[in-house]
Amino acid sequence: AAGVIQSPRHLIKEKRETATLKCYPIPRHDTVYWYQQGPGQDPQFLISFYEKMQSDKGSIPDRFSAQQFSDYHSELNMSSLELGDSALYFCASSLGDRGNEQFFGPGTRLTVL
Amino acid sequence: ILNVEQSPQSLHVQEGDSTNFTCSFPSSNFYALHWYRWETAKSPEALFVMTLNGDEKKKGRISATLNTKEGYSYLYIKGSQPEDSATYLCACTSGTYKYIFGTGTRLKVLA
Numbered sequence: 233a234a235g236v237i238q239s240p241r242h243l244i245k246e247k248r249e250t251a252t253l254k255c256y257p258i259p260r261h262d263t264v265y266w267y268q269q270g271p272g273q274d275p276q277f278l279i280s281f282y283e284k285m286q287s288d289k290g291s292i293p294d295r296f297s298a299q300q301f302s303d304y305h306s307e308l309n310m311s312s313l314e315l316g317d318s319a320l321y322f323c324a325s326s327l328g329d330r331g332n333e334q335f336f337g338p339g340t341r342l343t344v345l
Numbered sequence: 346i347l348n349v350e351q352s353p354q355s356l357h358v359q360e361g362d363s364t365n366f367t368c369s370f371p372s373s374n375f376y377a378l379h380w381y382r383w384e385t386a387k388s389p390e391a392l393f394v395m396t397l398n399g400d401e402k403k404k405g406r407i408s409a410t411l412n413t414k415e416g417y418s419y420l421y422i423k424g425s426q427p428e429d430s431a432t433y434l435c436a437c438t439s440g441t442y443k444y445i446f447g448t449g450t451r452l453k454v455l456a
Contacts (some may be wrong), residue, residue, distance in 0.1 A: 267389075277446070288438075
């Protein structure tokens with residue numbers, strides 16, 4: 233069965249650079265969620281989209297933005313990268329929002345040097 | 346501020362033992378409670394989503410219950426196996442607070 237696809241799997245950037253992470257949900261899933269897990273830290277919910285509209289917003293920094301496109305894939309844009317942005321970024325998708333089961337992608341490991 | 350607490354923080358059990366852990370959350374404006382299984386450097390696995398008071402869900406040897414009136418959920422693992430070793434996280438959606446995660450229970454099953 234098709235799963236959530238994230239690209240790239242690994243990304244190395246320098247401070248103050250920009251990064252774009254992509255998430256392709258399971259076919260027919262209309263909701264995408266983004267999470268950040270720093271080294272040794274609890275996961276943090278960043279933002280979610282339902283039917284191409286932002287549905288919930290968590291602890292996403294102002295330097296980050298995200299959107300969901302007409303094919304339901306989502307991109308997380310991160311600007312003015314800081315060392316503290318180094319983390320695993322997970323994307324999840326679900327059919328419908330909030331109360332439905334989420335399926336996670338393999339994650340993108342971002343390292344900021 | 347929404348506090349989601351899990352206990353115990355870590356747990357070692359012998360293979361074959363049954364175990365359970367707790368997720369506590371504020372009961373006001375509750376919407377949904379999620380349980381995840383999270384192994385280091387692997388994708389999290391969503392175990393259960395529960396929304397109604399009294400919900401009970403089961404997946405294989407793992408089951409969960411929900412009490413929204415008193416603000417807690419239990420996760421049970423029957424006959425623990427070494428492959429159950431992971432961090433079990435709960436997350437609560439309540440009112441305007443979205444997916445606040447607990448600190449997790451780190452389970453180690455000893456063969």
